[in-house]
Amino acid sequence: MAVNPAVTGPAVPDARCVIVGGGVVGSAAACFLVNQRAFTGRVIVIERDPTYREASTPRSVGGIRHQFSTAANVRISRFATDFVRNPSRFVRTERTSADLAFVENGYLMLASRAGAGMLERNVALQRELGADVAMLGPAALGKRFPWLNIDDIALGAHGASGEGWIDPHALLNLFREAAIAGGARYVTGEVTSFQRVGDRITAACCGNGETIAADVFVNAAGASAATLCDLARCTPPPVAQRKRQVFVFHCRTPIDRGCPLVVDPSGTYFRPEGTRFVCGLSPPPDADPDCDDFEIDYSWFEDRLWPLLAHRVPAFEAVRVTGAWAGHYDYNTFDQNAIIGRHWELENFFLANGFSGHGLQQSPAVGRALAELIVAGHYTSLDLSIFSPDRIARGAPVVEKAVV
Numbered sequence: 370m371a372v373n374p375a376v377t378g379p380a381v382p383d384a385r386c387v388i389v390g391g392g393v394v395g396s397a398a399a400c401f402l403v404n405q406r407a408f409t410g411r412v413i414v415i416e417r418d419p420t421y422r423e424a425s426t427p428r429s430v431g432g433i434r435h436q437f438s439t440a441a442n443v444r445i446s447r448f449a450t451d452f453v454r455n456p457s458r459f460v461r462t463e464r465t466s467a468d469l470a471f472v473e474n475g476y477l478m479l480a481s482r483a484g485a486g487m488l489e490r491n492v493a494l495q496r497e498l499g500a501d502v503a504m505l506g507p508a509a510l511g512k513r514f515p516w517l518n519i520d521d522i523a524l525g526a527h528g529a530s531g532e533g534w535i536d537p538h539a540l541l542n543l544f545r546e547a548a549i550a551g552g553a554r555y556v557t558g559e560v561t562s563f564q565r566v567g568d569r570i571t572a573a574c575c576g577n578g579e580t581i582a583a584d585v586f587v588n589a590a591g592a593s594a595a596t597l598c599d600l601a602r603c604t605p606p607p608v609a610q611r612k613r614q615v616f617v618f619h620c621r622t623p624i625d626r627g628c629p630l631v632v633d634p635s636g637t638y639f640r641p642e643g644t645r646f647v648c649g650l651s652p653p654p655d656a657d658p659d660c661d662d663f664e665i666d667y668s669w670f671e672d673r674l675w676p677l678l679a680h681r682v683p684a685f686e687a688v689r690v691t692g693a694w695a696g697h698y699d700y701n702t703f704d705q706n707a708i709i710g711r712h713w714e715l716e717n718f719f720l721a722n723g724f725s726g727h728g729l730q731q732s733p734a735v736g737r738a739l740a741e742l743i744v745a746g747h748y749t750s751l752d753l754s755i756f757s758p759d760r761i762a763r764g765a766p767v768v769e770k771a772v773v
């Protein structure tokens with residue numbers, strides 16, 4: 370594989386690594402590090418809340434899709450599918466895919482006439498990269514999904530295999546257990562400052578007085594990524610904390626069991642969850658402020674979501690909301706893509722941030738990529754250098770168009 374000189378660095382197979390943030394991304398990095406054959410160092414994960422009450426990971430809806438517009442994102446998610454189908458192929462674990470509750474019903478991306486060209490271009494790229502995505506015109510859509518209203522739909526793209534959703538807790542637990550079994554240590558504490566010598570971080574300092582020295586540090590702080598960079602006194606990445614609400618509803622009329630995760634041209638999505646459904650819709654950019662609360666605005670469902678749902682699926686005219694939760698996207702305001710690799714101002718500080726709503730499915734590939742960067746000094750499997758943080762310093766965005 371060609372090595373991109375902008376993102377390589379010294380190999381540090383014997384590094385003492387501190388990972389700040391033990392969510393799915395930090396735990397994946399810990400797990401893949403201890404599973405690297407050449408790694409002889411130590412891994413310490415500092416997590417302020419081992420119950421993950423406010424973390425993004427357990428608030429995710431667990432989706433894995435291959436339907437992205439950026440080639441690297443398609444590759445990353447194809448690896449996620451391989452990983453969840455058989456984690457023990459990649460890391461030492463007793464777990465099987467069934468433990469991750471992978472429901473392989475696919476995504477169904479719908480496009481109006483205006484969006485059909487873009488959907489076609491995206492699907493062409495995805496197929497070129499081996500994704501099993503079928504294009505369905507209105508007649509085929511009506512036959513396959515008779516409960517859909519396709520009056521204003523020109524095209525649909527359905528992930529025939531490899532896409533669906535998993536249990537986010539289960540993936541997090543798998544990474545944590547495998548990391549700990551491989552020798553990683555989880556420490557409960559909130560990093561409140563860093564010690565630095567020039568452009569190197571030398572230690573992370575926790576609010577409880579504990580100071581942990583290391584050779585390499587990883588920012589896996591999710592929606593708090595920018596705050597952590599402030600604490601390290603380096604330029605923060607353009608990652609904002611953006612609230613997303615998920616509503617749970619019951620529909621009186623049964624819909625077929627193979628219902629995929631449907632993404633409407635309006636951006637509204639829904640998928641089955643047991644005998645119910647979950648759904649959501651991101652607010653428009655001008656009504657999407659930085660936000661750290663978890664309050665639910667039920668009028669968002671009544672006034673915005675429900676009419677769109679009932680338009681797309683007439684059976685959804687009679688539904689009952691049975692629950693809701695809110696969580697935060699670690700939203701990359703620069704180009705809605707992950708930021709992975711060494712911080713451009715610091716020699717030993719790695720970022721794994723800005724996943725903008727697709728970090729759960731990206732965690733296996735990102736965890737492996739970080740482990741390779743640290744141990745070998747460059748990527749040895751999937752080349753993720755396109756997501757290098759230095760693109761921000763250079764003002765060169767890599768825009769992902771398929772953000773849900």
Ligand SMILES: Cc1cc2nc3c(=O)[nH]c(=O)nc-3n(C[C@H](O)[C@H](O)[C@H](O)COP(=O)(O)OP(=O)(O)OC[C@H]3O[C@@H](n4cnc5c(N)ncnc54)[C@H](O)[C@@H]3O)c2cc1C
Pocket residue numbers: 389390391392393394395415416417418421423424425426427428429430431432433558559560561589590591592593597613614615695696697698699721724725726727728729730731
């Ligand atoms: C409603 C919703 C739906 C989503 N749906 C999907 C989906 O379908 N598919 C998908 O792929 N992704 C989805 N996502 C996105 C996904 O959940 C996130 O991208 C992913 O969980 C990010 O993982 P993380 O480990 O980076 O962050 P987190 O899970 O937030 O973990 C970061 C951890 O860092 C800790 N931390 C922060 N600061 C400090 C500090 N100073 N000291 C110590 N610890 C610290 C926090 O306590 C936290 O546990 C969704 C997100 C939301 C909110």
